Structures are given as C-alpha cells and as structure tokens.
Amino acid sequence: MKPIIELIKELADKHGRNRHSLLPILQGVVEQERYLSEYSMIEIARELDIPATEVYGTATFYTFLDYKKMGKNIIRVCKTITCSMKGEKQILLAIEDMLKIKIGETTQDGLFSLLQTNCLGLCHKAPAMLINNEVYTDLTPEKIREILTMYMNRKDEGENNVN
Amino acid sequence: MGKNLKITINGATVEVEKGASILEAARQAGVIIPTLCYHKDLCVSGNCRVCVVELAGQKRLSPACATPCEEGMEVLTNSLKVRNSRKHIIELLLSEHNADCTSCYKNGKCELQSLASEYKIMNQDFINLIPYHNYTIDMFSPSIIKDDSKCIRCQRCVRTCAELQGVNALTMSYKGEHAKITTFFEKAMNDVVCTNCGQCINHCPTGALVEKNYIEEVWNAIADKTKHVVVQTAPAVRVGLGEELGFDPGERVTGKMVTALKRLGFDAVMDTDFTADLTIMEEGTELLTRLKKAIVDKDPNIKLPMATSCSPGWIKFIEHMYPEYLGNLSTCKSPQQMFGALVKTYYAKARNLDPANIISVSIMPCTAKKFEANRPEMHDSGYRDVDFVLTTRELAIMIKQAGIDFLKLEDSHYDRLMGESTGAGVIFGATGGVMEAALRTAYELVTGREVPFENLNINPVRGIEGIREATIKIENTLKEWSFLEGVELKCAIAHGLANAKIVMDEVKSGKANYHFIEFMACPGGCLGGGGQPLPTSPEIRARRAKAIYAEDAGMPLRKSHLNPEVVKIYKDFLVAPCGEMSHKLLHTKYTPRKRR
Numbered sequence: 176m177k178p179i180i181e182l183i184k185e186l187a188d189k190h191g192r193n194r195h196s197l198l199p200i201l202q203g204v205v206e207q208e209r210y211l212s213e214y215s216m217i218e219i220a221r222e223l224d225i226p227a228t229e230v231y232g233t234a235t236f237y238t239f240l241d242y243k244k245m246g247k248n249i250i251r252v253c254k255t256i257t258c259s260m261k262g263e264k265q266i267l268l269a270i271e272d273m274l275k276i277k278i279g280e281t282t283q284d285g286l287f288s289l290l291q292t293n294c295l296g297l298c299h300k301a302p303a304m305l306i307n308n309e310v311y312t313d314l315t316p317e318k319i320r321e322i323l324t325m326y327m328n329r330k331d332e333g334e335n336n337v338n
Numbered sequence: 339m340g341k342n343l344k345i346t347i348n349g350a351t352v353e354v355e356k357g358a359s360i361l362e363a364a365r366q367a368g369v370i371i372p373t374l375c376y377h378k379d380l381c382v383s384g385n386c387r388v389c390v391v392e393l394a395g396q397k398r399l400s401p402a403c404a405t406p407c408e409e410g411m412e413v414l415t416n417s418l419k420v421r422n423s424r425k426h427i428i429e430l431l432l433s434e435h436n437a438d439c440t441s442c443y444k445n446g447k448c449e450l451q452s453l454a455s456e457y458k459i460m461n462q463d464f465i466n467l468i469p470y471h472n473y474t475i476d477m478f479s480p481s482i483i484k485d486d487s488k489c490i491r492c493q494r495c496v497r498t499c500a501e502l503q504g505v506n507a508l509t510m511s512y513k514g515e516h517a518k519i520t521t522f523f524e525k526a527m528n529d530v531v532c533t534n535c536g537q538c539i540n541h542c543p544t545g546a547l548v549e550k551n552y553i554e555e556v557w558n559a560i561a562d563k564t565k566h567v568v569v570q571t572a573p574a575v576r577v578g579l580g581e582e583l584g585f586d587p588g589e590r591v592t593g594k595m596v597t598a599l600k601r602l603g604f605d606a607v608m609d610t611d612f613t614a615d616l617t618i619m620e621e622g623t624e625l626l627t628r629l630k631k632a633i634v635d636k637d638p639n640i641k642l643p644m645a646t647s648c649s650p651g652w653i654k655f656i657e658h659m660y661p662e663y664l665g666n667l668s669t670c671k672s673p674q675q676m677f678g679a680l681v682k683t684y685y686a687k688a689r690n691l692d693p694a695n696i697i698s699v700s701i702m703p704c705t706a707k708k709f710e711a712n713r714p715e716m717h718d719s720g721y722r723d724v725d726f727v728l729t730t731r732e733l734a735i736m737i738k739q740a741g742i743d744f745l746k747l748e749d750s751h752y753d754r755l756m757g758e759s760t761g762a763g764v765i766f767g768a769t770g771g772v773m774e775a776a777l778r779t780a781y782e783l784v785t786g787r788e789v790p791f792e793n794l795n796i797n798p799v800r801g802i803e804g805i806r807e808a809t810i811k812i813e814n815t816l817k818e819w820s821f822l823e824g825v826e827l828k829c830a831i832a833h834g835l836a837n838a839k840i841v842m843d844e845v846k847s848g849k850a851n852y853h854f855i856e857f858m859a860c861p862g863g864c865l866g867g868g869g870q871p872l873p874t875s876p877e878i879r880a881r882r883a884k885a886i887y888a889e890d891a892g893m894p895l896r897k898s899h900l901n902p903e904v905v906k907i908y909k910d911f912l913v914a915p916c917g918e919m920s921h922k923l924l925h926t927k928y929t930p931r932k933r934r
Contacts, residue, residue, distance in 0.1 A: 226506030227934040
C-alpha cells in the first residue's frame with residue numbers, strides 16, 4: 176500500500192489538477208483505502224487547490240464513495256424488490272450470523288464491512304451482492320458461507336494484509 | 339444584449355432586453371412572482387421552484403428565475419395550475435421545515451413564513467418529516483447559529499459563501515432526503531474555515547442561519563444598578579437601523595439612535611467613530627513609519643503592502659488563507675476593540691469608575707465582531723474589552739421591545755470624551771472609507787496641505803466595484819518627510835472576501851506593487867455587513883453608501899487629526915500615535931490558522 180499523500184499525487188498527475196479530476200481521484204483513493212478519511216479529503220483539496228468542503232460534498236453524494244472507515248472487503252447486498260422477494264433477508268442473516276456484524280458495521284479484524292445497495296441490475300439472478308467489485312448471484316445461505324470462507328482464507332494466505 | 343424582445347405576461351405585452359429572465363421581465367412589468375432560492379447578489383440556482391410559471395404550449399411549468407425570455411412567449415403567473423403547484427411546493431417545503439414559528443428568532447422576518455401566510459397554507463397535506471431527521475443545532479460559534487431543521491436547502495448560504503466570500507465554509511452534502519447544508523465533515527461552524535462574516539445569515543430566507551443574540555444579557559446588564567453600561571455605535575449602524583424601524587433604506591438616523599440608546603438605559607452613549615478617527619492616527623502613523631523604514635532604512639523586514647485591520651471577517655480570512663502575510667496586516671486593533679480597551683482604562687479613569695463595574699456594549703453591523711470581542715487577546719484593559727456585541731438588527735429588536743416610537747424621537751448628541759467624531763470616522767462604514775480617511779490625514783501630515791481633491795472627496799477610492807485602485811502622487815513634502823517626495827502612493831481597495839482573495843493572489847504572485855490596501859469582508863463594506871437589516875441587495879447597499887457620504891459631507895470636521903477628543907486623548911493619556919501606551923492598548927497580534 177502506498178502512503179496516501181503519494182497516492183493522491185500520483186492520481187493527480189494522471190487525471191489532472193482541476194475540479195473535473197476530483198471524481199477519478201476520489202475513486203482511486205477509495206480503490207486502495209476503501210474509504211475517504213478526513214485526512215485524505217484535505218490532502219486531495221490541497222492537491223487540487225479547491226475547498227475541502229467541495230470534496231466532502233462530492234464524496235457524500237456518491238454511495239460508493241464511503242467517508243467512514245471501512246473493512247478490507249465491502250459487502251453490498253442488493254436491497255431492491257426482486258432480491259428482497261427472492262430471499263435478501265436470509266442472505267443478510269447468514270452474513271450477519273457468520274461475521275457477527277450488522278448492516279453498516281465492520282468486523283473487529285477489519286476484514287469485512289456489511290452494507291446494502293440499490294438495484295445491481297441482476298434481478299434475473301436474484302438475490303445478488305457485491306464484494307468490492309466482484310458480483311455474486313443466485314445466493315443462498317450455503318453459498319454465502321462458501322464465499323465468505325474463501326475471502327477469509329485469502330487472509331491466511333497473506334494476500335489480505337490489513338493494516 | 340441591447341436587442342429587445344416582446345413577451346406577454348398574463349396577457350399584457352412586455353418589452354424586455356434579450357437575456358432577461360421571466361422573473362426580471364415580470365418585475366419590470368409590476369407582476370410579483372414569489373421566490374426563495376433566488377437572490378440578486380447570487381447566481382441563479384432554480385432549486386426551490388416556488389417561482390414556477392405556465393408557458394403557453396408547454397405542459398410542464400418553468401421556474402421564472404431560471405428561464406430566459408423568448409420572443410412571443412406567453413407567460414401565465416397566476417393560472418390555476420400555477421397556483422395549485424405553487425401551493426403544493428410551499429406545503430412540501432413546510433413538511434421538511436421546523437415550522438415552530440413563534441419560538442423562532444426569525445419570526446416575522448422569514449421569507450418562507452410570509453409565503454405560507456400569503457398562500458394561506460392552513461392544512462398540512464404532507465407528513466411532517468422533521469421528527470424523522472435527527473437534527474442538531476450548532477451553537478458553538480460566538481457569532482452564528484445554524485439550525486438544520488429550519489433549512490429549506492435553497493443553498494443561498496452555500497452560494498454566498500462561495501461566490502461573494504470565496505470561503506466555502508458551507509457545502510451541499512449527501513443526497514435525496516438526506517441532503518443538507520453542512521460544513522466539512524459536519525463540524526461545528528467555529529471549528530472550520532469560517533470568517534463569521536454573517537453574509538450567510540443575510541442571505542438565508544429562513545431561521546436556519548441566524549446571529550447569536552445577546553439581547554437578554556444586555557437587558558440584564560442595564561438593569562443591574564451596580565454596573566455602568568457603556569455603549570458604542572459603529573459608523574454603518576446609523577445608516578441601516580432606520581430600515582428596521584420604519585424608514586426607507588438610506589435614511590440617516592444618528593440622532594434618533596442616540597436618543598433611543600439613552601432611553602434604553604445605557605449610562606453612556608458614545609461613538610465608535612471616535613476610535614475610527616483614532617485608528618486613522620495610529621494606522622496612518624504606522625503606514626508612514628513602514629514607508630520610511632522601507633525607503634530610507636531599506637529594512638528588509640518591513641512588510642509592504644500594509645493591509646487594513648478593521649474588518650474582523652477579513653482578519654480571520656487572512657489568518658486562514660494567507661497566514662504567511664500576517665506581517666502585512668496593520669497591528670492596529672479594529673475601532674471596536676480600541677474603544678473597548680479605552681473604556682475600561684481612559685474613560686474609567688476620567689469618570690472615576692472601577693473598570694470591573696463597567697459593561698461595554700457595542701452596536702455593530704457585523705457578526706464577526708462578536709467573535710472578535712471573544713478573542714483571548716482582546717483583554718488589554720485587564721478585563722474583557724468589549725463585553726457584548728449586538729448587531730444593528732438586535733438593537734432594533736431592543737428598541738421595539740422598549741416600546742419606543744422611533745419615528746417620533748428627537749435627536750440628541752453622543753456623550754463627551756469618546757463621542758466626538760469627524761467625517762473621516764463616519765466613512766469607515768463604506769468600502770474605500772478607511773482608505774479615504776487615512777489619505778486625508780496622511781497626505782496632510784506629509785505635505786502640510788489638504789489632499790488635492792475637491793471638498794476632500796477622494797472619489798477614485800469610492801464606488802461599488804469589487805476591486806479599485808488609486809495612485810496618489812506625493813509632492814512638495816514637508817522637510818521631515820522628504821524621502822516621500824515624488825513617491826506615487828499605490829492604493830487598492832477590495833470588498834467581499836472573494837475580491838480580497840483576488841488581490842491577495844496578485845500580491846502573492848508579485849504582480850501587484852501596492853503600498854496600502856483596504857480590505858473589507860462584506861460587499862459594500864460595513865454598511866453591507868452580516869448584522870445589518872434585511873433584506874440586502876445592491877440597490878439597498880448603494881443607498882446606505884450614499885447616506886454615509888452625505889453624513890460625512892455634513893460634518894463640520896472631516897479629518898481625523900482635527901477631532902478635538904482625539905487631540906485630547908493623545909495629550910492626556912496616549913502621548914503619541916504608535917507610542918508605548920498605544921502599543922499596549924490599541925495594537926494587537928494575529929494567529930495563523932489552518933487553510934483547510
């Protein structure tokens with residue numbers, strides 16, 4: 176992981192230092208950090224020479240730009256009608272039971288955060304969820320346990336360093 | 339522009355300039371369309387929708403403020419469709435507004451309240467959403483109270499802070515039902531980059547942003563027989579106060595205001611204009627000393643241009659935005675704080691009073707003055723120099739509460755010792771005024787002659803443009819100032835912090851080589867301050883400015899150094915401008931703050 180300041184400089188070099196480059200830079204920081212801290216927002220504002228409030232206003236507008244500390248893997252379970260009808264509740268229960276967290280919370284080891292999302296456009300394969308950028312469909316509680324175990328094992332293999 | 343086009347409004351033909359909005363056309367034709375998010379000082383936003391009108395041939399209603407006129411347009415402003423929609427829009431706004439009007443500070447002054455009254459919104463068809471939001475009130479700032487439950491998200495404050503002030507303390511955060519106006523990370527207003535200028539208050543249509551008022555505290559002080567309560571009134575108050583009490587904008591009410599203050603029960607009514615004159619003596623001397631050190635001694639530590647330090651909004655702004663330039667600020671306190679420091683020393687001594695029993699109150703056109711009086715360094719008299727700061731609006735409330743019929747008051751004069759002023763002190767209330775007052779005195783000090791302008795009116799520094807420049811050539815100096823012979827004194831004036839930013843960036847880049855710059859935080863200077871009567875607009879500010887200059891022209895004395903009480907205070911107490919006593923009581927230092 177790069178220090179945030181370096182990352183922001185790099186992103187600004189790549190996308191430019193004007194207001195239009197704010198979104199890709201925010202996305203770039205979220206990609207690595209999973210969320211936008213107060214510190215990184217101030218640094219982005221400084222780098223682009225725009226007010227910090229503008230960064231905050233933009234970041235809070237977009238659902239996928241989190242501004243509270245998030246776990247390494249962000250689970251977003253679809254909450255819209257089709258998924259809801261096809262067992263979203265059970266999926267959530269299975270995740271909550273396994274990770275011992277509720278919606279909006281992060282596991283103690285910082286590995287998972289659980290959130291809900293609006294329609295992912297995968298109604299034909301409902302219920303669906305996202306883990307980071309990966310899509311998982313036709314979910315059942317069994318499948319949830321398999322998938323989450325896979326993510327947990329990645330940690331054991333050292334691919335999942337949380338700092 | 340220039341080319342005219344014709345439209346009809348409610349059947350009547352109106353000829354308007356190309357580019358005009360339907361709203362402007364309607365106002366020109368004498369048709370009133372209600373607005374909320376629209377403000378003449380700001381860019382068009384079109385988010386509140388109360389100005390919707392019907393256009394012939396169009397199914398959807400259009401916002402009048404954001405729709406430009408087109409040739410042949412047929413506009414209906416009062417069709418049934420418009421009426422019903424507008425009523426629904428107001429009802430929807432009210433469903434998300436904490437309409438607890440009787441306990442609201444803005445009761446009677448709220449634009450949403452008057453719209454609701456106009457449209458007789460009696461029924462509540464929409465669910466009141468306020469209980470579903472967990473709103474908190476931010477009361478941490480000594481100047482501004484922010485109550486999100488009264489906010490209608492028109493974003494006038496956001497635009498004000500960004501466009502007029504370039505501060506961006508406020509932003510639109512979140513979205514949909516969660517959308518609200520916040521600071522960075524929803525911190526308290528006094529915890530972020532905010533100058534306390536109060537322009538957001540001046541532009542807020544509801545009670546979401548109001549000044550922190552100290553009315554009860556002042557009433558209590560007046561009622562306390564053991565206290566000697568002294569009040570000072572800033573230059574711009576006398577041209578604004580009348581608006582709250584039945585006069586038209588631009589009416590000077592100096593004498594009536596003094597009578598009213600005496601009737602309220604203040605033990606002494608004196609004038610901030612006196613310390614404005616004193617500021618000129620101190621600041622003028624400081625400028626000439628800096629010029630001498632820079633030109634004659636070639637002292638590299640001398641910072642030029644020198645910037646004025648009267649506006650506390652500007653002071654907080656430079657502390658945040660350009661902390662590396664704090665050395666360029668005049669070390670003079672603002673007239674309010676000079677007055678405060680002198681009341682509990684010079685005045686107390688002269689009147690044989692224990693300063694511990696003096697309560698010093700100031701009436702200011704300003705909310706940043708509340709913060710300034712609260713600064714830890716403003717205790718040079720050994721006590722808090724200014725105890726309570728009231729805005730012009732708060733004074734008007736007190737006058738009404740006291741049952742004083744302001745229109746019928748006779749005039750009276752300020753009390754002696756610190757109540758005398760000159761025209762130079764009065765014009766501190768307008769943009770360019772401090773500059774003009776300083777030039778009148780400094781030029782005369784250096785050359786022994788009056789400034790070479792008719793009737794002492796230095797017109798190049800007056801006006802409403804956001805940034806103005808003037809050059810004054812100094813010729814035939816007195817002997818001791820011969821180093822200034824032939825020097826072209828370069829001055830600049832900026833009002834509105836967005837303009838201050840432009841000038842400071844030029845200074846920073848080295849493009850500007852000014853000697854002296856006057857900065858005022860608010861548009862128009864103090865007369866457009868965040869504590870002045872509502873509403874505000876460029877026209878109203880222009881009328882107040884006219885009144886200020888009329889007040890100046892009508893004064894027997896027009897130059898600060900001629901103020902007999904200023905002469906007396908130097909003789910009896912301060913000894914000399916920028917002397918030891920002055921430095922103890924009248925000068926201050928500044929605090930670098932974070933830019934973000």
